[in-house]
Amino acid sequence: MPTILVTNDDGINAPGLLALKQAMAQVADVLVVAPDRNWSASSHAKTMHTPLRIHQVTLPDGSTGYATTGSPTDCVALVMGDVFHVKPDLVVSGINAGHNVGIDITYSGTVACAMEAVIKGVPGIAVSTCFPGDATWDIEHVRKMAAEITRGVALRVLEGGLPEQTLLNVNVPGRAPDALRGLRITRMGGRRYDPLEVLERLDPYGQPYYWLGGSRPEDDDDIDTDVGAVKHGYVSVTPITLDMTHHAFLDHLQRWRLPEFTGYGL
Numbered sequence: 001m002p003t004i005l006v007t008n009d010d011g012i013n014a015p016g017l018l019a020l021k022q023a024m025a026q027v028a029d030v031l032v033v034a035p036d037r038n039w040s041a042s043s044h045a046k047t048m049h050t051p052l053r054i055h056q057v058t059l060p061d062g063s064t065g066y067a068t069t070g071s072p073t074d075c076v077a078l079v080m081g082d083v084f085h086v087k088p089d090l091v092v093s094g095i096n097a098g099h100n101v102g103i104d105i106t107y108s109g110t111v112a113c114a115m116e117a118v119i120k121g122v123p124g125i126a127v128s129t130c131f132p133g134d135a136t137w138d139i140e141h142v143r144k145m146a147a148e149i150t151r152g153v154a155l156r157v158l159e160g161g162l163p164e165q166t167l168l169n170v171n172v173p174g175r176a177p178d179a180l181r182g183l184r185i186t187r188m189g190g191r192r193y194d195p196l197e198v199l200e201r202l203d204p205y206g207q208p209y210y211w212l213g214g215s216r217p218e219d220d221d222d223i224d225t226d227v228g229a230v231k232h233g234y235v236s237v238t239p240i241t242l243d244m245t246h247h248a249f250l251d252h253l254q255r256w257r258l259p260e261f262t263g264y265g266l
Helices: 015-024 073-081 102-106 109-119 139-160 226-231 246-254
Strands: 003-007 027-034 055-059 064-068 090-097 125-129 166-172 180-186 199-202 210-211 232-241
Touching: 003 015, 003 073, 003 210, 015 027, 015 090, 015 139, 027 073, 064 073, 073 109, 090 109, 109 125, 109 166, 109 232, 125 139, 139 166, 166 210, 226 232
Parallel strands: 003 027, 003 090, 027 064, 090 125, 125 166, 180 232
Antiparallel strands: 055 064, 166 232, 199 210
């Protein structure tokens, strides 16, 4: 049996984590290691200046998991650092509450776990679905459906692997199965937020404080993108590469002749 590490950024008590663990346990030995609290929108944060602790916990289904005081990517690093004396064949992160599409991929702790796996030489899958309040079907059933879809993706990855520096980002609409329009292989799409998404309020002493993320995004309609596919009821599977180079711009940037403008005679 292969070994799959299941982790997330919503914390060890998140219901999406349990649904994902139960689905992966049907095809692999599963190790569950997740943060002891919610780390949403933490991106690739790593703990560098404080020690980490690990606590064994009992998950709601009676199985064993491990909660860490660290970030989502710390969880992957601890496992890959042989703390648990096992190297997983695959890391699956989620099921996140809220889709991770478009520019949100750069904020996502869920996706960052899959990135950390790839950095450490193991294939990674990130999976997300809608926020509970946005589901048009019972959210528990949505999570189970997302977990089953991800199990199928995981099997194909275990069989065939992934290219170097590549992870898969899976997003499942919060709809009943008969309302899904299918599965699409997609690229990253456009998701835009109101630039004035900072909310200012006053505390009881009249001093201002601020909340970030107060607006809902505007998504592109293109169904060949992750945002458009999910918006129109498709499951989206997007290959994400860690090579962030804008290759098409390299030759143009060379023509800028930047060394001539540095003033250092490079």
